[in-house]
Amino acid sequence: MKKFFSIFAALFLVLGILAACGNEEKTEGTPKDTSKEPAQEEPEGKVTIQFWHSLGGVNGEYLDAMIKRFNESQDKVEVVGTFQGTYDETSTKLQQAISANTAPDIAMIERAYVQMFAEAEVLEDLKPYFKDSDVKESDFVKGLMGHSTFNKKLVSLPLNRSTPILHVNKTMLDEAGLEVPKTWDELKEVANKLVVKEGNEVKRYGLTMPYDTWYPIAMISQSKGKFFNDKKTSVDFVKNGIGKDVFQYLKDMQNTGALFYPPQTDSGNIVNQMFSSGKVAMMFQSTGSIGGIAQQATFDYETAFLPKNDVYATPTGGGNVAMLASSEHKKAAWQFMNFMMSDPQGLQQFIVESGYLPFTKKMAESKPIQDLWAKEPNRKTAYEQLEYATDTNKDTAWPEVMHEFFAAIEAIMYDNADIDKSLDTFTKETERILGQ
Amino acid sequence: MSRGKLWEKLRPYVMIGPAMIGIGLFVIYPLFYLIYLSLFKFNLMNRNMSKFVGLDNYIQILGRQDFYKSLTNTVVYTAGVVILTLALSLLIAVWLSKRTRVNAIVQAGIFTPHIISIVSVSLIWLWMMEPSLGFLNYILKGLGLPTSQWLQSSKSAMMSIIIVSVWQAIGYYTLILVAALQGVSPTIYEAAALDNASKVKVFRKITLPLISPQLFFILIIMTIGSFKVFDTVKIMTGGGPNNATNTLVYYIYSYRTTNIGYAAAAGVVLMIIIGILTIIYFRLMAKKVHYQ
Structure with a gap:
C-alpha cells in the first residue's frame, strides 16, 4: 500500500510537470507575428x-x-x-x-x-x-x-x-628572386623553392592556411567545381575528380614541406604568428587579418589574388x-x-x-575608403577580387554538411587517409543529410 | 482513518516534497524531454517545422562509423584514466600514509592540481605539449630522447589527454586513499607482525581488503566521470585530429547547432550505457567489497 502510494505520488508529480510544460510549449509553438508590414506603432519615449x-x-x-x-x-x-x-x-x-x-x-x-x-x-x-x-x-x-x-x-x-586572400612575404620572395605566384603551378614551384630544411626538420615553409573548409572550397571553385550540385541532392566536386585534384595538390605540397597544415585548435592565430615571424613565406588567410599582420610584420608585406587553377575564384565569409x-x-x-x-x-x-x-x-x-586604399593598397586587393566571388556551398543543411567536410579534411590532412575513400564517405553522408 | 493517522501517512511526502519538485523539474522532466526530443528531427526555432521521425535518429547513430569511433575513444580514455589513476594514487597513498611533516607537504603539493580549474590546467598543458616550442619536447630533446607530436598526431593525442586527466585527478584520490589507510586499525597490523607476515602479504591480505570500500567508490565515481569527459577534449583538441579524441559527450555537443534530435538520441544512448555500467558495478563488485 505504502509503495503504491509513493509511486502514485511520484507519477502524479511528473505528469503534472509534464502537462504544465506541455501547455507552455503549445503557446510557444504558435508562429510568431511575421506580418510584412514594417509600419508599426512605436511606443512613446526612447x-x-x-x-x-x-x-x-x-x-x-x-x-x-x-x-x-x-x-x-x-x-x-x-x-x-x-x-x-x-x-x-x-x-x-x-x-x-x-x-x-x-x-x-x-x-x-x-x-x-x-x-x-x-x-x-x-x-x-x-x-x-x-x-x-x-x-x-x-x-x-x-x-x-x-x-x-x-x-x-x-x-x-x-x-x-571578408574573403580569403594570398598574403605574401615579398622580402623572402625577392631574396630568392621569385615572383608572386598567379597560378597553382607557380604557387607549387615558388612554395617548394622557399623551403628551408635542417636535416629532416623544416625550418621554413612555403605556404600555410588555417584549418578551415574555406580554403579547400576556394580551390574547388578555382578548378571550376561547385560544392553542391545544382539540384542540392549531392556534392558536385567529388565524382568529377576535382576534389581529388585539390587534396592531392595539397598533400603533395605537404609531403615536401612546402605546405604547413596547422593543428585544428587555434589554427588561425598559429598561422598568423608563423607568417608574421617569417617562418612561412605565403599564407591563404582572411582579409580580416591584414590589419594585425601589417602592424607586426617587419618585412615587405603584400597581398594578392588567390592563385587560379582554371579560373580565379574566391568564396566569401x-x-x-x-x-x-x-x-x-x-x-x-x-x-x-x-x-x-x-x-x-x-x-x-x-x-x-x-x-x-x-x-x-x-x-x-567614398573618400575615406579611397584614401585608405591609396595609403594601403593591400586592402584594395580583396575588394578587386570580389569580381570573382562565388559561393557554392549555400544550403540550409550546410552547417551539418560542414561537419562532415571537416571530418574528410582531417582524415586526409592529418592522417594521410586515402583521398578517394575519405571523399566517398563524405559524399555518402552528405547525400544522407540532403535527402532528409 | 482519523485525521492524525492521515497526517502520519502524508507527512513524509510533504517533507520530501520540495526536494522532489526540484528533482522532478531539473532531473526527471529534462530526462523525459530528452527522450521526447530524440524521436524528432527537431527544429529548435520553429517547432511547427519539427518532424516526428520515430527511431530514425537511433538507427542512424548505430549505423555511423564516427559514433563507434567516439564510443571506442571513450572506453579507451576511461580505461586509461581509471587504471592509471587508481594504480598511481594507491602507490602514492601507501608512500604518504605515515603522518610526518614532509608527507603532509608532499600531499598538499599533489593535491594542488585538483583545486585549479581544469580549463587552466588544459591550457597550460596545451602549451607545454606544443611540438616545436613546447616544454615537454624541449626536455625530451635535452635528454636525447625521441620527441612526440603530442596532441597534434592522431596516434598520441589520446595518450596526451589521458596524461593531463590523470595528473589532475591523482591528488584528490590519493587524499581519499590516505584517509582510508589511516583508518585501518593498527591492532590488525600488530597481529600480522606477530605472525611474521611478509610486507607483500600484509598489503594483499589486510590493507587491500580493508580499503576496498574506498577503492570501489573511486572505481565507480571515476568510471562514470571519465565517461562524461568533455572539458579537456574541448579545450585541447576539439575532438581531433581526425576524431582521435572525440568522446561521447563531445560528440553530442558537436551536434548542438545542427541537429538537436540526433544529439538527444546520442544523449539517451550515453545515459543507457552509464546506467548499465552502474548496475554491473553494483551487482558484481559489491560482493567482493569487504566491510568490517
Missing part, C-alpha cells in the same frame, strides 16, 4: 534595440564606437550591443533565445548560418523597408549578397565581410546582419540598420578602421 554580435577585441571596440555614434546622432532609439562570443556561439545562443522568446531585435549571423535561420522563418523580410531608406538593394556589391536572399525574401545584409521577425520595434531596428548601411559614420567608418570589405558601391567610392 526605444531600446538589442543587437547581438560576434566581434570581440579591437574590432569589437570599433563596433561599439559605431553604436555610440548612432545613439548620439538621435534621441529616439537606444541600441545596446552585446558581444556573444564566436560566430558559432552566437548562432547557438540565438537559436536558444528564439526558442525561449528572448531573442534580440537585430543579430549578426555568420553568412553560412543565414539560410538555416531563414528556413525556420525567424528572420524578417527586409525588402519592404527599402522603400523609404537611403539605400537601395541594387547598391550592394553582388558578390557579397549570395547569402542574403532566401525564397525571394531579403533576410540579411552584409556587415563585416564574415558576418551578415538580420532583423528578427519576433522584434517588437522593427521600425526602430530598421532605423539603426539604415544608419549602418548608408551613413558615413555607420559601417563605412567601421570598415575603414577594421579592414573588412566595403559592401556598397557608395562606400567603395
